[in-house]
Amino acid sequence: MQLNNTRNWFIGIDGGGTKTEAAICDSSGSVQGRAAGDGSNPLSRPWPEVEETLRALVGEVCRQAGADPGEVQGLFLGMAGADRPEVRTRVEEAFRPSWGERLHIDNDALAALYAGTWGAPGIVLIAGTGSIAYAVTADGQRHRAGGWGYLLGDEGSGFDLGRQAVISVLRAWDGRGEPTELSELVTGHFGIDRPDQLIARVYGTSNPRKMLAEASVLVESAARAGDAVAARLIKQAAASLLELAESCRARAGSDLPVVLAGGMLAADTLLRRCLLESARFEVRRPQAAPVAGCLAAAMMRAGLPMDEQVRAGLAVLQTDGVEEDAHGGELA
Structure with missing residues (x-):
C-alpha cells in the first residue's frame, strides 16, 4: 500500500534460530507491512546468511509500505544472542554505517516482554x-x-x-x-x-x-x-x-x-x-506477537508514547501459530 512521505516509519525485526519476522508501522502504530524469513541467530547460522535475511526483510516490509529506508526513523533488531559482544559487533558493523543512530539492537526476550507490557x-x-x-x-x-x-x-x-x-x-x-x-x-x-x-x-x-x-x-x-x-x-x-x-x-x-x-x-x-x-x-x-514488541521498542526509543491508539494498532500483529522456538535456549 503506497503512503505519502509525511509519515515516520518504524521497523521491528524479531530474529530467532528458526524464524525471523519483520513488520513496519507509522507513528500512529498502524502496521503497513509484515514478512517472515529464515532464522537469524548468528550463533547457529553463518553471519553472511543472517545479514542477507535481515536486509531482505527490511527491503520487503519497506516495499509493502511504500516507504524509503531513508524515511525510517527507527530500526529495532530483537535478536537471539544480542547480549554477546561478538553478535552486537557484527550487527553494528553491517548496519550502523547506513542506519546510524536509527539502529537499535537488543535481546529478543525484550521483544517478547514488550508484547505483553508495551514497554512497562x-x-x-x-x-x-x-x-x-x-x-x-x-x-x-x-x-x-x-x-x-x-x-x-x-x-x-x-x-x-x-x-x-x-x-x-x-x-x-x-x-x-x-x-x-x-x-x-x-x-x-x-x-x-x-x-x-x-x-x-x-x-x-x-x-x-x-x-x-x-x-x-x-x-x-x-x-x-x-x-x-x-x-x-x-x-x-x-x-x-x-x-x-x-x-x-x-x-x-x-x-x-x-x-x-x-x-x-x-x-x-x-x-x-x-x-x-x-x-x-x-x-x-x-497481547501480540513478539515482532509487535520490537516495533514498540523502536517507537519508544524515538521518544513516542505507547498510548491506546498505538497499542491497538500494534495488537493486530498476532502470532501466526508457528512455534516460537527462537527464544529460550537461543539466548544463552
Whole structure:
C-alpha cells in the first residue's frame, strides 16, 4: 500500500534460530507491512546468511509500505544472542554505517516482554524449544534465569519435555519404568516399530534438539488421554518453569508481572494450565506477537508514547501459530 512521505516509519525485526519476522508501522502504530524469513541467530547460522535475511526483510516490509529506508526513523533488531559482544559487533558493523543512530539492537526476550507490557517493566517467561526467564526493572536493570541451552539447561522447554517423553518410553521398554501411552505415540511419531530403534533415529539426525522438541506435543496428547506418566512430565515441566520465574523475580527485587511467551505457553496447553494453577504472581498473556514488541521498542526509543491508539494498532500483529522456538535456549 503506497503512503505519502509525511509519515515516520518504524521497523521491528524479531530474529530467532528458526524464524525471523519483520513488520513496519507509522507513528500512529498502524502496521503497513509484515514478512517472515529464515532464522537469524548468528550463533547457529553463518553471519553472511543472517545479514542477507535481515536486509531482505527490511527491503520487503519497506516495499509493502511504500516507504524509503531513508524515511525510517527507527530500526529495532530483537535478536537471539544480542547480549554477546561478538553478535552486537557484527550487527553494528553491517548496519550502523547506513542506519546510524536509527539502529537499535537488543535481546529478543525484550521483544517478547514488550508484547505483553508495551514497554512497562516486567518478566517474560519463555518456553519454546528452549526456556528462560528475563526481567527488565523500572530503572532498566536486566536479570535472567535459565536460557543456558539444551546441554546445560532449558528445563521445562519443548526440548526438555520431548526428551523426557523419549526417556520414559525407553525406561518402560527396559522394564525400569511403568507402561505409558507415550510408547505407542513416540514410535508412531518417529516411524519405528520398537523403542530400541530410537537410538538410531535420535542420534542419527543432524538436529536432535529440534527433533526432540517436536515430540513434546505427544506428552500433551497422552496426558489428555489420561496417561499418568505424561501428566507427571507436564507437572515437572511446569514446576521447572515456575522455578525460573521465581528465581528471576527474586533477582529483580520487585513484584513484577510475568508475561508468558513461546510455543509451549502461547496456546491453551495443559502445561500452561498447570503453571497458572500454581503461580503465586501476576501472570499476563502477550497481547501480540513478539515482532509487535520490537516495533514498540523502536517507537519508544524515538521518544513516542505507547498510548491506546498505538497499542491497538500494534495488537493486530498476532502470532501466526508457528512455534516460537527462537527464544529460550537461543539466548544463552
